[in-house]
Amino acid sequence: MNIVVCVKQVPDTDDIKWTKENNLDRSNMLSRINEQDEWAIDYAVSIKNKFKDVKISVISMGPMQVIDTLRYTLAKGADDAILLSDKFFSGSDTYVTAKILALGISKYLSGFDLILTGQMASDGDTAQTPVSLAQLLGIVDATNVVEIYNADKNNVLVSQKLGSVINMIEISTPCLVAVKNPCKEQTKPLIDDYIRAQDSHIKIIGSEDLSLDKEEIGIKGSPTMVYKAYRPEFVKDAVELKEDYIQQIVDFMVKVNE
């Protein structure tokens, strides 16, 4: 069984700093693997531990620093990794990102049975790329997955949580599963795993390898564009409640409950 895991390197959003001009200060920004994508790796490894003949390939798109993230996934138990990296890829929106990933997967990992992704990335929060990728590859998807019970060459059994509804779903392969809950079995790489990962080969793929025209990728090729970005401004001028504020808060509560 061949599993492909899509991962994204993201800025650590708990530690965002801003320049004086209200731009993101990227100079000292720490990067990490998107948390939910790490869960996807954990699920892949747990499937590999349970069944024979499972191969895990990791794919990512981003700058060359993403190699660090890919090495980490190799240390966690992935077998090989591909980095889609090209200066012309930068600025791609979710649609173009999905298009590049779909091309990379079709060309280099075409025998896949299951694609695993995180539900969303912490820096974008859109949850669109996995669904778009499934559409481009012409496969069925299950999103908001909280547990993967079984996976073989023909079927994947998962549970999905949609608000207050939990669905147990059987999906035929090839398919895409987006997870939003950590896997019970989490692998913590040991020193030996990191050493092994250092020796693994990471394939770097650019736009020419995928026969992509510069016009159809990156900022230029993306159907959406950022018109302006800003830090939200103050919206209200709060009235201060002074000495008798307890009484006033209670009055508000009583009024609403009437």
Next chain:
Amino acid sequence: MAKIGVYLEVDEKNHCLNDVSFELLSKAKKMKNDAKKINLKDNEFDIIAIALSNDICQDSVKKAFSAGADYFVHIKDESLNVFNQIVFSLSFVEYFSSNPLDIIIFPATFQGRIVAPRITTLLETGLVADCIELDLIEKDEKIMLAATRPTFGSELMATILSKKNPQCATVRPHTFIAQFDEVADNFSDRFFEYNLKYPLQPTGLKILRSFFENVQDEYFENAKIVLAGGMGLYTGKNREYYEKLESLASKIGAKIGATRKVVDMNLMPKINQIGQTGSSVDADLYVAFGISGALQHVAGMKNSKKIIAVNVDENAEIFNYSDYKVVADAKKVIDDLIDYLNK
């Protein structure tokens, strides 16, 4: 005449439209009216409400017209009885191919989130997720959809344009407010049924079992008062003040909210989380105790009708989103409130 399409979500059981449908229609109506002020030739828009379902309840149709629809298209087929993302997206695209739209607004519900990216990918166009504001603006002699969304964990707002039609966006429930106007009864000439030419059967995905769990969205449904706690209630040791918040809430029949940090630290369960990655609430009264006002939290509570913030830091961001502020230690205020109510 340019066209704004609104994707409506139909409840599978009663065949009525979900509330978010009306919120989006009312927003579209407001956008359309604002566009008339733009001094360009093509500043008129029609709002097309589009529902995919085999059956649709007529009350909902009337309500859709009253919320803002100019036309209602019912895409009808037996294959649309049960939701399937592939069937729904291809069916929508079949309709679209003979009835193109300039703008499409989708609800960012579970259904919308998986169907919208498929539709826009099929149409080779973009999609802006979880918008908190939609405007029609003039750019390069054209009227375009300007869709604003929080990004980078809500630390940044980005206004995004689409270079291609249809220009598409998703909007979470409770982001906009539904407004119903009087509607004449003779809307039948503006209601169209579209029967699918190429209906599909779902393949590849089988729901074996479905069950309900009382969580998240339902917890805050129709909440009148929400008392929310942030890290300002943390003593550094235990849950003491979160427990006090719970007892205060039960005294006055309020729901309890919490910030992401509080939930991450297991001081409150996930079900209580309000914000970008939690629930959105539009309570009549929202009281924030010891909440600093991170944007990802504000995104989930700012639509509440009256907001009181209690924070010891007079410069706390939360005050910028509040109607009333109390500069005091939130822990003390909770103690005082409990004492007062015990009297």
